[in-house]
Amino acid sequence: MHISVHPDYRRRGIGSELMETIIPVLRERGRKVMEGYYITEGSTGEHFTRAQGFKVVHTRVAQMLTFAEVDPGLWEVATPEGYRLVRWIGHALDDLVESYSRARDAIADAPTGDSTYVTPDWSVASIRRLEAENREQGVEWRTVVAVDERGEVTGLTEVERLPLSPDRLFQGDTAVLAAHRxxxxGLAMKADMLRWLTADNDGLDHVWTSTGTTNVHMVAVNAKLGFKTVRRSNVVSRKL
Structure with missing residues (x-):
């Protein structure tokens, strides 16, 4: 659900009325909690959700890397011994897709505070469905994975490029299996992704990522690569 009120008509109770209209519907469907995501701190949305009884359950930072402002030398990161990096666009390699699906589940370890959000369980079938959806929508989905000496995927990072904004990139999941942290x-995979993107494309403007504030390791990794924190936002929750 997305609630938005035109600035000229705010503070007239329209948002509150929309909220009160949808809550009974959610209760009828057995929902017990309502959550809102990416509520920018200090924004109108934050004031509205507080007034509606929502509480902050998780905080995230948005970080942005502007290509023209970053020294590409920051991305010259060696691959750790015992691993190799593999790349693909839009279709996971057949000999890696099974272990890749297991590695994707590692994103469930990322801190989410007291949010009730549950990450999906990945399988080869669900990955192939997502790949097909991205192709249909014209989304370029790049993936870099780390493969160990047994030939198993141990980590991954992803970037999406949308057809309507090809100069703006969006960082997807970055995850490493617990035994390989x-x-x-993480640093090596993300650095390789940036080298790959800039080698293949001219005119890229920036790439966005969002990370939980308690995930201090990934926030620091992004900073090493040239990302700057540009916004803090909250996940908010209320019982129905």
């Missing part, structure tokens, strides 16, 4: 794989 602490080796610098």
């Amino acid at each position: 602490g080796h610098g794989l």
